[in-house]
Amino acid sequence: xxxxxxxxxxxxxxxxxxxxxxxxxxxxxxxxxxxxxxxxxxxxxxxxxxxxxxxxxxxxxxxxxxxxxxxxxxxxxxxxxxxxxxxxxxxxxxxxxxxxxxxxxxxxxxxxxxxxxxxxxxxxxxxxxxxxxxxxxxxxxxxxxxxxxxxxxxxxxxxxxxxxxxxxxxxxx
Amino acid sequence: xxxxxxxxxxxxxxxxxxxxxxxxxxxxxxxxxxxxxxxxxxxxxxxxxxxxxxxxxxxxxxxxxxxxxxxxxxxxxxxxxxxxxxxxxxxxxxxxxxxxxxxxxxxxxxxxxxxxxxxxxxxxxxxxxxxxxxxxxxxxxxxxxxxxxxxxxxxxxxxxxxxxxxxxxxxxxxxxxxxxxxxxxxxxxxxxxxxxxxxxxxxxxxxxxxxxxxxxxxxxxxxxxxxxxxxxxxxxxxxxxxxxxxxxxxxxxxxxxxxxxxxxxxxxxxxxxxxxxxxxxxxxxxxxxxxxxxxxxxxxxxxxxxxxxxxxxxx
Numbered sequence: 001x002x003x004x005x006x007x008x009x010x011x012x013x014x015x016x017x018x019x020x021x022x023x024x025x026x027x028x029x030x031x032x033x034x035x036x037x038x039x040x041x042x043x044x045x046x047x048x049x050x051x052x053x054x055x056x057x058x059x060x061x062x063x064x065x066x067x068x069x070x071x072x073x074x075x076x077x078x079x080x081x082x083x084x085x086x087x088x089x090x091x092x093x094x095x096x097x098x099x100x101x102x103x104x105x106x107x108x109x110x111x112x113x114x115x116x117x118x119x120x121x122x123x124x125x126x127x128x129x130x131x132x133x134x135x136x137x138x139x140x141x142x143x144x145x146x147x148x149x150x151x152x153x154x155x156x157x158x159x160x161x162x163x164x165x166x167x168x169x170x171x172x173x
Numbered sequence: 174x175x176x177x178x179x180x181x182x183x184x185x186x187x188x189x190x191x192x193x194x195x196x197x198x199x200x201x202x203x204x205x206x207x208x209x210x211x212x213x214x215x216x217x218x219x220x221x222x223x224x225x226x227x228x229x230x231x232x233x234x235x236x237x238x239x240x241x242x243x244x245x246x247x248x249x250x251x252x253x254x255x256x257x258x259x260x261x262x263x264x265x266x267x268x269x270x271x272x273x274x275x276x277x278x279x280x281x282x283x284x285x286x287x288x289x290x291x292x293x294x295x296x297x298x299x300x301x302x303x304x305x306x307x308x309x310x311x312x313x314x315x316x317x318x319x320x321x322x323x324x325x326x327x328x329x330x331x332x333x334x335x336x337x338x339x340x341x342x343x344x345x346x347x348x349x350x351x352x353x354x355x356x357x358x359x360x361x362x363x364x365x366x367x368x369x370x371x372x373x374x375x376x377x378x379x380x381x382x383x384x385x386x387x388x389x390x391x392x393x394x395x396x397x398x399x400x401x402x403x404x405x406x407x408x409x410x411x412x413x414x415x416x417x418x419x420x421x422x423x424x425x426x427x428x429x430x431x432x433x434x435x436x437x438x439x440x441x442x443x444x445x446x447x448x449x450x451x452x453x454x455x456x457x458x459x460x461x462x463x464x465x466x467x468x469x470x471x472x473x474x475x476x477x478x479x480x481x482x483x484x485x486x487x488x
Contacts, residue, residue: 047257047259047260048259051259051260051262052257052260053254053255053256053257053260054255054256054257055255055256055257057257080255080256083185083252083255084185085256086185086186086244086248086251086252087248087251087256088251088256088257091256120256121251121256121258122258122259123258123259123262123265123293123294123295124259124262124292124293125259125260125262127259128259
């Protein structure tokens with residue numbers, strides 16, 4: 001009986017943990033989006049207000065951000081310094097693609113990032129500012145939708161995890 | 174870092190491949206390298222023009238000259254600016270980018286005009302790499318003519334483009350700075366000091382204060398107010414506002430050394446409007462640069478009345 005009790009508890013616990021992990025996926029994505037938002041704010045200051053060249057802008061952002069987003073900007077800075085790509089868009093896309101596995105971004109986020117990259121090659125600071133502000137606005141909209149989704153998912157997966165555990169116990173015992 | 178290394182480091186694409194084939198020693202002698210979309214490329218060496226071949230060699234014959242495509246020019250400019258054309262927005266309005274080492278990259282293309290003002294350039298059709306040469310000591314022969322005791326004469330250096338005004342001005346600044354003068358430099362185009370991200374790549378001596386990429390008029394007045402200079406140096410004086418700023422500086426008792434485009438001092442004074450301004454008679458020395466055979470440059474030094482006080486070889 002004791003063995004059965006502890007076995008059932010272990011099953012329910014692990015099932016609940018799986019549920020929590022699944023609900024955390026949106027949380028990780030939200031964290032990455034928040035970090036990207038921070039990076040774009042730094043970008044606005046460095047590129048538009050201080051007129052720093054992109055290689056330095058990317059390097060500076062990499063130092064001031066964390067996680068996979070920081071890695072993207074670090075790689076973009078290195079690629080820009082190597083001067084082997086034809087344009088800034090190619091540099092940034094390559095850096096994003098290199099770190100794709102580390103990022104929790106989904107299709108919508110990637111579209112925004114690629115669109116940002118495609119508009120990096122502009123001759124005006126005003127264009128650069130508009131490009132960054134568009135990305136910030138897109139991030140904001142994604143975050144609003146994702147926050148609601150994350151809340152629902154947390155409840156759903158947490159409950160589903162526990163229920164699945166109980167169901168497994170009922171079937172097994 | 175050699176001139177070749179500086180240019181190669183900044184460039185990219187097919188143009189870099191061609192430039193990379195040129196020997197470093199030959200690169201030192203180049204004054205200009207021109208690329209135009211769909212046209213043969215040229216180099217200017219010791220005042221003479223040659224075709225630049227795809228192999229990196231130079232020739233008087235057009236056969237197998239390197240022909241740049243629109244994409245080559247665009248890639249070159251993109252990479253040259255560090256993928257950051259927006260950071261050169263103000264310079265592009267004037268049709269050039271000054272890069273690390275003080276080299277000036279002139280660009281041509283389609284202008285974007287708003288309310289009659291050029292806002293930017295795009296669809297680039299050609300580039301002219303004007304190679305900056307730092308020739309230390311080239312002003313040694315000229316210096317005695319523009320200094321008297323502890324004083325420095327107000328001096329105007331005149332020549333057509335590409336003869337060496339900036340090179341001479343740079344060395345005059347360096348020598349005056351070594352001699353103990355506080356020389357303030359309003360370096361609007363970044364060509365004198367060759368500044369890049371705040372670091373001066375050309376030697377202007379120990380007492381030179383550089384205001385990089387600041388419009389000349391504002392720069393000269395800022396330096397006058399803030400740096401208590403003995404001499405203010407400025408390259409390519411031209412607009413009425415700049416001449417008025419020079420008048421202010423002269424009335425403040427500070428010496429001015431500046432360069433101006435022209436075939437002669439008289440021509441330059443008339444063309445720029447200095448002759449009509451209040452400072453026309455304040456210039457004590459005029460240095461006219463002219464190209465002699467074998468790429469040699471001669472400086473003819475005249476006084477206020479146009480009398481020749483000396484002739485000296487610059488290089």
